[in-house]
Amino acid sequence: MPTNPVTITVTGHAERSFMPNRCVVRLNIAFDGATRAEAADPAAKSAAALAELIQELENNSARLLRRTSIDQVQHTRYRPYHPQGKKLPWNYRSTATGSVTFRDLDAVVSFVDRVSAIEGVDVGHLQWTLTRKAHAKALTRVRDLAVRDALAKAKGYTQSLGCKRIEAVALADPGMLNPGQRPDYGPPAVRMMAASAAAPDSADTGRPAIELTPERIGISADVEARFEAS
Structure with missing residues (x-):
């Protein structure tokens, strides 16, 4: 077990999909x-x-x-x-x-x-x-999951080192903790449209009825976190 505090820097990632509302x-x-x-x-x-x-x-x-x-x-x-x-x-x-x-x-x-x-x-x-309000709410949830992912990684390292205590000292967007070494993170993924699949003929028009299936919108988030373990 280390005698001095150990600095642990990790990234956290999370992604979830949400049903559109527009x-x-x-x-x-x-x-x-x-x-x-x-x-x-x-x-x-x-x-x-x-x-x-x-x-x-x-x-x-x-x-x-x-x-x-x-x-x-x-x-x-x-x-x-x-x-x-x-x-x-x-x-x-x-x-x-x-x-x-x-x-x-x-x-x-x-x-x-x-x-x-x-x-x-x-x-x-x-x-x-998604509306701005719904998107912001979804992104907040995904960012929270990304922070939890970073914490889980840090705890794993802490256990490997035999440390008993861990404390967060910094949390940032990607690239903020290590300027010039920013990973290639892209913006939240947005997948739009899933349409078609013909259904039985419509009795009113005689044409095939239209069936639309909205594709869930994927949102991802990444964070960098720094911890001290002892």
């Missing part, structure tokens, strides 16, 4: 035509239908939505490529993007099904997230 649905509207009107008119019609659907959800007393946005329809034109360099007639394109953030994750399936039925509207992707 879902951001990214939307795209796109139409092409030989004239500006052929692209612009249906794009405006679909954008109006999308806005009407979103307004219906915003008026729901259950407060299904947290935030919504629909950009103005943008109009562009381009000439198709020709291998011999011939100047082809202009093609016109009208596009718009939008996003809808859901508080109620159970409402996402119905919305995706309904919005997909609007001509020219595509669901870009689903972004499963």
Whole structure:
């Protein structure tokens, strides 16, 4: 057993997964035509239908939505490529993007099904997230587990040395105890989206019903700790 106090420096790591409590649905509207009107008119019609659907959800007393946005329809034109360099007639394109953030994750399936039925509207992707409050609470829990992991390591070393007493003298984020020797720790891992898996045909639409399965969000934390054992 050492006669003088022994300094023990360790890292602690922990990671846990949490169910998301928000879902951001990214939307795209796109139409092409030989004239500006052929692209612009249906794009405006679909954008109006999308806005009407979103307004219906915003008026729901259950407060299904947290935030919504629909950009103005943008109009562009381009000439198709020709291998011999011939100047082809202009093609016109009208596009718009939008996003809808859901508080109620159970409402996402119905919305995706309904919005997909609007001509020219595509669901870009689903972004499963945690609110800032929920993320902070989850991160606090994971950091606590990381500290416990560091303490468990230090106690293991203490027992190996035959020491009876251990005392924490420093606790820090990675790299703070040993500047210039920071391990390659990355930010908390966030895995978004798990969608699909067709279910039986819907009786209302005749299309396959949509089944969405949010993927749990992984959060990790690392700490450095210094102890004195004797």
